[in-house]
Amino acid sequence: MKGVLLDRALVPLATVRRSTPRRQGPDAVVDAVAATLRELDVLARSAARTVRHAGVVVPGIVDEPAGRALRAVNLGWRDVPLAAVLTRRTGLPVILGHDVRAAGTAEALVGAARGAREVLCVAVGTGVAAAVICDGRPLTGAGLAGELGHLVVAPDGDPCACGGRGCLETVASAAAVEAAYAARAGRAPAGAAEVAARVAGGDPVARAVWERAADGLATALAAATTLLGTELVVLGGGLAESGELLLAPVREGLARRLTFQRVPRVVRAELGEAAGRVGAGIAAWRAADGVPLAPVPLGRGPVGVASR
Amino acid sequence: MKGVLLDRALVPLATVRRSTPRRQGPDAVVDAVAATLRELDVLARSAARTVRHAGVVVPGIVDEPAGRALRAVNLGWRDVPLAAVLTRRTGLPVILGHDVRAAGTAEALVGAARGAREVLCVAVGTGVAAAVICDGRPLTGAGLAGELGHLVVAPDGDPCACGGRGCLETVASAAAVEAAYAARAGRAPAGAAEVAARVAGGDPVARAVWERAADGLATALAAATTLLGTELVVLGGGLAESGELLLAPVREGLARRLTFQRVPRVVRAELGEAAGRVGAGIAAWRAADGVPLAPVPLGRGPVGVASR
Incomplete structure (x- = not known):
């Protein structure tokens, strides 16, 4: 899994990678996501920045408004209240999204579309x-x-x-x-x-x-x-x-x-394998700015995105 | 073609029918739509009612925001600015829609969906x-x-x-x-x-x-x-x-x-062949009430519809 610290203009300030411990079961994967978020939070603090919101995007079937990963066969998740769990584990506000939809939103706002x-x-x-x-x-x-x-x-x-x-x-x-x-x-x-x-x-x-x-x-x-x-x-x-x-x-x-x-x-596609995490960043900035959740017209992104 | 005068609760007050003069060419069809609207307007006045807005739904490819019938093979239309033409011919404000989409909206608001x-x-x-x-x-x-x-x-x-x-x-x-x-x-x-x-x-x-x-x-x-x-x-x-x-x-x-x-x-379907004209009425009431055009969340219909 990859994590990135993005400023409001979606410029990456730090990127982290961590292997996904699929074989250790669904809870271990949640642990790894939480650890990745904490690592990014530490990196932000060390650069005198504050994480405003975290965006986490995952595969499978995601109930975005409820912040729940309903099913991710490869990760073994079945109806995990991921946003709430990660908030409890990291102290950060977390918005949950779907990896492919997030990548699509990123391509639509700042990529090929x-x-x-x-x-x-x-x-x-x-x-x-x-x-x-x-x-x-x-x-x-x-x-x-x-x-x-x-x-x-x-x-x-x-x-x-x-x-x-x-x-x-x-x-x-x-x-x-x-x-x-x-x-x-x-x-x-x-x-x-x-x-x-x-x-x-x-x-x-x-x-x-x-x-x-x-x-x-x-x-x-x-x-x-x-x-x-x-x-x-x-x-x-x-x-x-x-x-x-x-x-x-x-x-x-x-x-x-x-x-x-x-x-x-x-x-x-223009954003390549970064599309998912840029999409997660867009979701996080939207949440930080109080833009209502899906379906959101694409024009209403964070200022830094809309003006790029 | 069929026309109906609908009150805010979508109760039909009068219905008119007119054959569609397809063989006489695309202009004759526009004439017939205008005549149908005028007939409904006369019926409204005779019942001491005022038509607030007209909704016209047609087949083919419709640019709803622009009020243009881009293509309707059976009627011979090619990029007809139908909303503007009908307004000029009848003095009524006219909103243009697509027959099947309008029927779907009607089923979704007051029908089977x-x-x-x-x-x-x-x-x-x-x-x-x-x-x-x-x-x-x-x-x-x-x-x-x-x-x-x-x-x-x-x-x-x-x-x-x-x-x-x-x-x-x-x-x-x-x-x-x-x-x-x-x-x-x-x-x-x-x-x-x-x-x-x-x-x-x-x-x-x-x-x-x-x-x-x-x-x-x-x-x-x-x-x-x-x-x-x-x-x-x-x-x-x-x-x-x-x-x-x-x-x-x-x-x-x-x-x-x-x-x-x-x-x-x-x-x-619950509304049967009336679905299209009920949908046209919903579009007309929305326009009269200043509800923004598509894509409109279905919950925000006219009061009379939402409360049915």
Whole structure:
């Protein structure tokens, strides 16, 4: 996990990293988050600064208004009142958010989606999830919105961890690309990055795997665009590190699928892996400034953000 | 077209009907809308009432804040500044809305979706379109949101009028159900209602057509639910007149497709074909009361609505 001390203009003053003790169980992860917050607080004090508010963003299903992590399968959390627990453990006011939605808000305010009102910010990493911005507001859907990775793009496709079949995650996550390449090539690649390098080098097995991933993304994004009137797709996460190698076929696949709909632009995320913690900082500054919680129009960020 | 004079509690005081002169071109349709508004204004005056605001809802792509009908294929409109034109022609303040979104807002405020925050109100008629309510707000997506009828549910399916293939509208609209029955049975049914009656009566051809329609709806609704965290699906329009005959298989299809997602309840629309004009009335009362335009939280309706 990563933590950052951000001033009002979202300039990072200090960054800390700590491994996530997943194997030691859900409580150990909460302990580690609390320790990270305390470490940042100490760093702030040593720079004669005061932490106004802490923003913590986590994966899974998050009830933001209630400050509860309803479910995070990888961390073993089930309905943890995380904001309250962390406040008790650190003495800091804490606002809880969702990692992908927070990253999307960050891209929308200070990243690749500045000024856009209808946006899908998609994180294509181990899994696939999206922050949905519609009418200039990030949607929460009671903490459930944005599960783009579980749109079915191959009705008779592979089983998905969710219990379904042919979900986007089974063809277009970094994990799926690695697994598909390993299955076809007979040996495990050094991550999705190796598959991307082989695509660029013309390896036909890598190309087939890659095309299937881009095609799946285009199918899911076309569905989302049809429902939401999306004008801009921001792709981030591991698989998007390859840049145009992924963006170009997704763009083509979208243009091919959409008919009367506006075809969204497809761009790469700008904030990279910092997007989540910048989003956490935006949530914290909003809370410190008393801006009401979601759904918040994106224009009303902290002064330092809006004026950047 | 239908017009209604609604008091603040949305009680209808007078209703008028006028045929839509589609064949006489786009201007004639505008003339007919203006005549309908003038007729309602005369009726109001004769009852010693004053029209505070007019709400006009139309199909197609509508830019609500600008009061422009950007595109309505069936009416031949292309970027008509309808609110301004109608105000000039009638002397009434006019607010423009979208027919399906207005119907959804009406169902959400005074119909089947009262109190729900994550809703899809689906009109299954000649075409299929949805009003999307997320976080308690109707989404507009710059006038483009809600094209549920053009989610692809049969990738190698029939050509759609939109230029695509296998869109939901090609299997689950009233028109598609009639056409599919006619093609398989060798004779045209008396509307989708006859097909529904034959389903109830055990006709195997009708059953196959019906099952395909319900299955397509479930596929599209599962995708929308995955993206939006939908808790409630409200089905209206011609095909939903059959009630449980459609609702039950859609419900089953949804439950079968969703895994970790919350399975939305599926209910029938309550306001029937009046939903659009009640929605227009809500928009008009909101405008009269100075409530800001979309996205508006649904709780802030006119007093008479909120207290019903």
